[in-house]
Amino acid sequence: MDTKYVLKMNNISKDYFGNQVLKNINIQIAPGEIHALMGENGAGKSTLMNILFGMPVVHNTGGFDGSIEIDGVPVTIDSPQKAMELGIGMVHQEFMLLPGFNITENIKIGREITTPTFLSRIFSKSLEKLDQKAMAKDARKALDTIGLNIEEYAKVKGLPVGYMQFIEIAREIDKQGIKLLIFDEPTAVLTExxxxxxxxxxxxxxxxxxxxxxxxxxxxxxxxxxxxxxxxRDGSLVNRVLTKETSAAKIAEMMIGREVEKLLDESEDTRTLNKDDIILKLSNFSVNMPGEKVNQLNLSIRRGEILGIGGLAGQGKLGIPNGIMGLYESEGTIHFDGEEIEPKVLGDALKKGIAFVSEDRRGVGLLLNDSIEQNIIFTAMQVQNKFLYNLGIAKLYHKKAASHHVKQMIKTLDIRCTGPEQAVGRLSGGNQQKVCIASALTLAPKLLIVSEPTRGIDIGAKKLVIELLAKLNREQGLTILMVSSELNELRSICDRIAIVSEGKVARVLKADDSDTDFGLAMSGVIEEVDKDE
Structure with missing residues (x-):
């Protein structure tokens, strides 16, 4: 039998409801080898590891094609328990610790050491007593192995994040017969x-x-x-390489490199942008958005441009717009068109001319049970008193004005619907997104922020949304800040693209800069270069 590799995954394919997310992936790892699994968001890394660890999400959605071998022996891994029995451990990105328990209890959970008691001998093994000394001895050995000098009886709650990560590792290496450990973004929450x-x-x-x-x-x-x-990349195997035979630039190019699909048809651009005419400036801007924290970021947006913000998940790109709009606590200064935005005053950005299309259109952006008309005019009515008769002591809804405006928006944005009274929840994803944009435009903003504008919509609808944003910018001079996980979209439409890593701007690039430049910036290689010429 082939025992050269501790793990072989052969021709692994997986689809979720017709969407192929992995296509004939092969991976081989030898004993003692440290093997990186790399790719952009959505490349298939997590799905591949979910298959290896027997996660229910895989087996509850039809399983997968291909085979897995451990030490040269074909195996079936249909649960995390089976994976652990085979010597596979996983240190998850999201901590799996119980804060109310101490370190020893967290390390030994599920593998407690017990001693018989008088009652357990008569009635049940479940009445055996925990052997705290033996468990603490094992925990101490695991902690010493990784050099973590902390009391094994300390409570997990309140410990620094870095300690929690090492406790997770200690728990895995305490398991008997560990052959393979999966580390999922283990340094993402750690200090240098x-x-x-x-x-x-x-x-x-x-x-x-x-x-x-x-x-x-x-x-x-x-x-x-x-x-x-x-x-x-995109669910396919690009390459398996030895680290000593490649370079950072080559890795970045392999991760990112692909033909850029044109989402925006070539059109004449008659804009004249003045790089010194700054409409929005963020200085030492920090946002405390869980999972998307921004850390002392500096960024300027020019009047009349489309500025893109890209980066990997969890690096802070979504925190920027949410912080500007005051949806999460922030620090630093926001200068906008001669005024200072006060994010602690919810709605201040709206009142001063910034409109926002949230990444969470169903949870934040839309009233799903209400009509298209109500969704489009609601914010403008609340913030700017539009579509209201002012009778002095009372205000009444101006139905005629609202209906006229909404019908115009439906026509301009080509919202496919039965009419203004149709419930937004019954529209397709692409048309729901257009309603969000219509609502933002109804505010007649100076700056439009769109966050993940094409998330969850098909390629045809994506193209329509991108073309609409370009038209608003080219024909009406609207300044747009576009946040997206889709680098292809940003490169299709943006004048400049700021790549965010670890809550800071790693680099500001132009759409036609190399795949290597984008890959390195997204991987956290910070270079104070602003390609704006």
Missing amino acids: SEAERLLDTMRLLSSKGIAIVFITHRIDEVMQVTNSMTIL
Whole structure:
């Protein structure tokens, strides 16, 4: 039998309800090898690891095609328990610790050591007593292995985030027979010194013969610690390479490189942009949005341009618009068209001329049970008193004016519907997004912020939304800030693209800059270069 590899995944394919997310992926990892699994958001990394770890989301949606071998033996992994029995452990990006328990209890949970009691001998093994000393001894050994000098009886609640990450690792290496550990973005929440220590821990585990799958977007860490890597793109295998035979630039190009699909037809651009005419300036801007924190960011937007904000998930790009609009606590200054925005005053940005189309159109942007008309005019009516008769002591709804405006919006934006009274919840995703944009435009803003404007809509609707944004910018001179996870979209429409990494602007690029430049910036390689010439 082939025992060269501790893990072989052969021709792995997976679809979710007709959407092919993995296409014939092969991956091989030897004992003691540190192997990086790399790719953009949506490349298929998480799905592949979910298959390896037997996660229910895979088996509840039809399973997968292909085969898995552990130490050369074909295996069926249909649950996380089965994966653990085979010697596979996973250190999750989201911590799986119980804060009310102490460190020993978290490390030994599910594998408690017990001693018989008088009652357990008579009635049931479940009445055995926990052997706290034996469990603490095991926990201490695991903590010492990774060099974590902390009391094993300390409560998890209140510990620094970095400690929690190492406790997760200690829990996995305490398991008997661990052959392979999956690290899912383990350094994302760590300080620089903690990240260095974690890489040292990975080297130590590797020296003991434990294979490691290292999922990360940080190319510098990959170059430091890994032996080899598999690069995925759009659910397909791009390449398997030895780390010593490649470079950061080549990795970035493999992760990003693909033909840029044209979402915007070529059209004459008669705009004249003045790079010194700044409409919005963010200075030392921080936003406390869970999972999307912004950290002392500086960014300027020119009047009349379309500025894109891109970056990997969790790096802070979504925090920027939500912070500007006051939806999450922020610090720093926001200068807008000669005034200062006060984000602590909810609605201040709206009143001063900034409209926002949220990434969460169904949860935040729309009143799903209400009509198209109500959705389009509601914010303008609340903030600007539009579509109201002012009778002094009372205000009445100006139905005629509202209906005229909404019909005009339906025509201008080509919202496919039965009429203004149709419930928004009955529209397609693309038409719901157009209603969100119509609502924002009804405010007649100086700046339109659109966050993930094409999320969840088909390619045809995407093209219509992108063309609409370009038309608003080209023909009406509307300044647009567009936040998107789809680099292709940003490169189709934006004048400049700011790539955000770890809550800061890593780099500001032009749409036609190289795939390597974009890949390096998205991977956190910060370079103070603003390509605005």
